[in-house]
Amino acid sequence: MSSNDLEKEVGIPAAAEAAVDDFEPDPTTIPIWSKNLVLAILCSMCIGLAGQMLNPTLPLYTVEIGFPEQMAGIMLTAFSIGSLLFRPIAGQLVDYIGRRKMVLCGSLLVAFSFLLYLMSTNFYMILCVRVMQGIGFCLTNTGIGTVASDIIPKARITEGIGYYALAGAISMTVGPAVGLELKNMFSMRGDFIGGLLLASICIVASRFISYEEKLKTRKPGEKIKISLFEKTSLLPASMIFTATVAQTSLTAYLALYGRSIGLEGVSSFFLFTSVGTICARAFAGKVTYRLGEKKVLWAAVLVTTCCFFAVSFAKTMPVLIAIAIVYGFGYGVLYPVTNAMSIRNAIPENRGAANATYSASFDLGTIVGGSVWGIVVANLNYPWMYRLAAVLTLFIIPLTLIYQRKFVEWR
Structure with a gap:
C-alpha cells in the first residue's frame, strides 16, 4: 500500500506514519534498578570497605610488630602490584568461566587472606598475604564490575555506572575511618575480623545474583587465550x-x-x-x-x-x-x-x-x-x-x- 493509499484509507498522513516508524523511546523510561544491581552494589561496597580499612592501619601494624617505617609503604605497593599483574588473567577468567564464579572465588580468597593475617607475625608472610589479597580483590572487582555492566541497560550505562560507582566512593570515604576506629578499639584483630565479615557478606550476596551470562566459548581441550x-x-x-x-x-x-x-x-x-x-x-x-x-x-x-x-x-x-x-x-x-x-x-x-x-x-x-x-x-x-x-x-x-x-x- 502506498503512502497516499494509507492516508486515504485510515486518515493517517504519510509523514506521521514515518515519524511513528522512526520513534525511539526515551532512555530515561527504561528501568535501571533491579535486585541484581542492588546486590552488585552491596558486594562492591563490602569488598571496597574491607580493602580501604587496611590502607591506613596495615602500615602502622607493620611498624608496631617491629619493622622499620621504610617497609611499611611496601604493603600498599604489594597490593597494587598483585592486583595489576593479575588483571589480564582475571578478565579472561571472567569472560570464559563466569562473572559470578569469579566474584565467589575472589571473595573467598579475600576472606582467607584475612584469616591468614590473624596468624601472621613475620613481615614477609604479611607481604605475601598482601599480594594474595590484591589478587583476590582483582578477581572480585573485575567480576562484580562486569556483572554491573551486563545488567545495566546499554541506553543508561553511564547513569548506571554512576550509581554503581557510588559504592566505591562511599567505601573510600568511610573505610579508612572505620579501620582506624576498629584498630583503636580492638587492635588490628578488629580490622582483620571486620574485613573477614565484610568479605563473607560479599560471598553470600553474590550467590543471590542471577541472570544469563554471555560467556566466551572454546572447543574441548582448547586453552584459554590470555x-x-x-x-x-x-x-x-x-x-x-x-x-x-x-x-x-x-x-x-x-x-x-x-x-x-x-x-x-x-x-x-x-x-x-x-x-x-x-x-x-x-x-x-x-x-x-x-x-x-x-x-x-x-x-x-x-x-x-x-x-x-x-x-x-x-x-x-x-x-x-x-x-x-x-x-x-x-x-x-x-x-x-x-x-x-x-x-x-x-x-x-x-x-x-x-x-x-x-x-x-x-x-x-x-x-x-x-x-x-x-x-x-x-x-x-x-x-x-x-x-x-x-x-x-x-x-x-x-x-x-x-x-x-x-x-x-x-x-
Missing part, C-alpha cells in the same frame, strides 16, 4: 590512567605539601572530595544523557585542571576544602563517563577483559604517579608538581578526539 587488554577499551583506559597519575599527586603528597606550608588537618581534603564525588555520581548519568558525553567529559577535565592549579596556590584550609568539593565533582563525573565508554564498544563476551583493562589503568596510574611525582618534588617543588598535574590532565581532551574519530557515533 589477552593483555581489550582493544576497544584502550582509549578510555588511557584517559583514566592519565587522571589517576595526576590524582596521585594529591593522594600521595598533599599531606606533605600541607606540612611544608604549615597547614594542619589536610586529610579533611579527601573527605570533602568524596562528598563532591558522591553528589556528582548521583546525577552524572542524567546530565550526560541531556548534554552528551563529550561536553560533560570536557567540562570535568577543565574543572579538575583548574583545581590542580588552585591547589598549587592554596595557603589556607577553607580554600583547600572548597577546591576539594569542586575537584570531587569533576572526578566524580569523569569516572562513570570513561568507564561507560570502555564497556560500550566491547562485545558482551569481552566485557570482563574490558573491565580488567579499565581497572588495570588505576593500578598502573597509582604506581607510575607515586614514582614520577616523587622525582618532580625532588627536583622542583610541590606547587610546580600540581601545575604539571594540571597540564597532564588536559591531555585527556586530545584522547577524546581520537576516540571520536574511531567511534564516530560518540557525542
Whole structure:
C-alpha cells in the first residue's frame, strides 16, 4: 500500500506514519534498578570497605610488630602490584568461566587472606598475604564490575555506572575511618575480623545474583587465550590512567605539601572530595544523557585542571576544602563517563577483559604517579608538581578526539 493509499484509507498522513516508524523511546523510561544491581552494589561496597580499612592501619601494624617505617609503604605497593599483574588473567577468567564464579572465588580468597593475617607475625608472610589479597580483590572487582555492566541497560550505562560507582566512593570515604576506629578499639584483630565479615557478606550476596551470562566459548581441550587488554577499551583506559597519575599527586603528597606550608588537618581534603564525588555520581548519568558525553567529559577535565592549579596556590584550609568539593565533582563525573565508554564498544563476551583493562589503568596510574611525582618534588617543588598535574590532565581532551574519530557515533 502506498503512502497516499494509507492516508486515504485510515486518515493517517504519510509523514506521521514515518515519524511513528522512526520513534525511539526515551532512555530515561527504561528501568535501571533491579535486585541484581542492588546486590552488585552491596558486594562492591563490602569488598571496597574491607580493602580501604587496611590502607591506613596495615602500615602502622607493620611498624608496631617491629619493622622499620621504610617497609611499611611496601604493603600498599604489594597490593597494587598483585592486583595489576593479575588483571589480564582475571578478565579472561571472567569472560570464559563466569562473572559470578569469579566474584565467589575472589571473595573467598579475600576472606582467607584475612584469616591468614590473624596468624601472621613475620613481615614477609604479611607481604605475601598482601599480594594474595590484591589478587583476590582483582578477581572480585573485575567480576562484580562486569556483572554491573551486563545488567545495566546499554541506553543508561553511564547513569548506571554512576550509581554503581557510588559504592566505591562511599567505601573510600568511610573505610579508612572505620579501620582506624576498629584498630583503636580492638587492635588490628578488629580490622582483620571486620574485613573477614565484610568479605563473607560479599560471598553470600553474590550467590543471590542471577541472570544469563554471555560467556566466551572454546572447543574441548582448547586453552584459554590470555589477552593483555581489550582493544576497544584502550582509549578510555588511557584517559583514566592519565587522571589517576595526576590524582596521585594529591593522594600521595598533599599531606606533605600541607606540612611544608604549615597547614594542619589536610586529610579533611579527601573527605570533602568524596562528598563532591558522591553528589556528582548521583546525577552524572542524567546530565550526560541531556548534554552528551563529550561536553560533560570536557567540562570535568577543565574543572579538575583548574583545581590542580588552585591547589598549587592554596595557603589556607577553607580554600583547600572548597577546591576539594569542586575537584570531587569533576572526578566524580569523569569516572562513570570513561568507564561507560570502555564497556560500550566491547562485545558482551569481552566485557570482563574490558573491565580488567579499565581497572588495570588505576593500578598502573597509582604506581607510575607515586614514582614520577616523587622525582618532580625532588627536583622542583610541590606547587610546580600540581601545575604539571594540571597540564597532564588536559591531555585527556586530545584522547577524546581520537576516540571520536574511531567511534564516530560518540557525542
